Amino acid sequence: MLCSAAGEKSALLWSMRSYTLIRKLEGHQSSVVSCDFSPDSALLVTASYDTYVILWDPCTGEQLRALSHVPLHQALDYGSDIHASSLRSVCFSPEGLYLATVADDRLLRIWALELRTPVAFAPITNGLCCTYFPHGGIIATGTRNGHVQFWTAPRMLSSLKHLCRKALRSFLTTYQVLSLPIPKKMKEFLTYRTI
Template identity: 60%
Template sequence: MDGSTDCSPQRAAAESLLLAKLIPNRSRELDCKSGCETWGVAFSPDGSYFAWSQGHNIVKLIPWPLEDHKISYKSTHHFKADGRAKGQCGEKIIDCGQTVWGLSFGTSPSENGNKSSENQHKCTLQCSGTILATGLTNGEIKLWKVPTAHLLFKLKGHQSVVRCFAFISNENFMLISASRDTTLRVWDLKQDGKLLHILKGHNQWIYCCAVTPNSSMLCSVGGGKTVLLWSMVSYTVIRKLEGHGGDVVSCEFSPNGALLATASYDTHVIVWDPDTGESLMKLRHCSTFAALDVDDGFSTGFVRAVSFSQEGLNVTSVADDGLLRIWSLDLQRPIYVAPLANGLCCTFSPHGSVLATGTRDGHVKFWIVSRVLPTLQHICRNALRRVMTTHQVMLLPVPKKIKQFLVYKKF
């Protein structure tokens, strides 16, 4: 199933995909200067806020959805009070004091319907609800209350850029941070960010980390073609995935946890079975797209970011060739291709109908994504794979073809 390529994709009309733009409220001359990049974009878990690292130390916390999707949005824009969800505040400007490289929302267990225990009392008072984590150039992590943008506390220990986060919000409330100092760190947010573990396994920069929906497994990716899978019980490496030919810079698990997508400077996105370590498919980004009339100064297909759709049927990738692609895993080819110069990151809204992308000039674009109506078979597979590993599925007394479908050998 390897070797899929997008050399002749059917290109979607960009105008029909583009929903809105966020433009920094600053001089356009600053867009070309170092530090202006949007390295992170994120939606809150309930979909009521959007966070945007617009460069020059600033993060914008914005009520979602935007008031008007038909015009470009600037930071001076005001929201209609009657257009906000209950309890929703207006836009907040957060000055982090350093360039922001990592950005992520997390929600405490009490907000997820779990009863707080006595040892969670302090967390309930201080950091219950939704928080925003920001990773900075100097290795510092700052946690902010949403929606007030109040600084909760700072986490110190990393010796270099903090690039990515993963939250665990089951009966625990923990934050995992990934840094260029080659380590991952596990922080207990119930104890004001007490450092629990330092995970060492990389020997070069760590670019990204992600955790499965059931919080049982962690993936971390970095330089030297490295993809590591960690147990979140023992905090040890389960396996190393081999297959990329360059630095691996992005990773994400599918919503049911049965698939893992990784993106690399080798111009490939690989979709894996994290339970077995098997490569299920390779999605290759071509290095030239003259047929698409794209000329943005790039001659490589270095992939910067990857993200699963909410149904788990599509994967979106952003690459240095100036294109945004939405891939069908069933067809193993792009079903949408649109120009996106200088793209650095991408993420889907919780409801899956909007894709946000950040760029090197500090801008954000939102794209309408037609949601795929899943088949009954896919719904059943999703439900099963949320609670069963590949090994457990293979032990089921069902026909071989059904097993192949359930373990994504057949889509």
């Protein structure tokens, strides 16, 4: 699968076998500007100018969670600019337990998937994009004026449960997991319905 975000209120999922549109992911209220698959490809995250990050199941098109990107600096005067906290970029950490976002409110945020609030912040001016170092622990951010900054990111030792889920989801789709003869709670965990 390939995901494209073309500045519309939706993201598009494409088949890389047939080069055809699989589905349109609708749920944002403004332009989708960034997207990223989790390391096991079981999750897709999209970021939009509407200040929301949405976690999707790319196999079913189901919206799993929406994270609100509320400005931390309420006291700052952004004037009447409704896009003061518009998102610019989102990416998954290599172990798939964290997300990083860059927004126009001059902050890099790091979110733990299990929580609904950011766990770390860093000041960034004119932020445009972000990406994790392939082995984790470091995030690079790019700015509109061409600068790159590097940040230390929180690290978490993956639980055995998460490692097993990541290994299984690397080759099983949501539909394949749901058809397994296992308890419902295990299916919910393996399909990220418990996050």
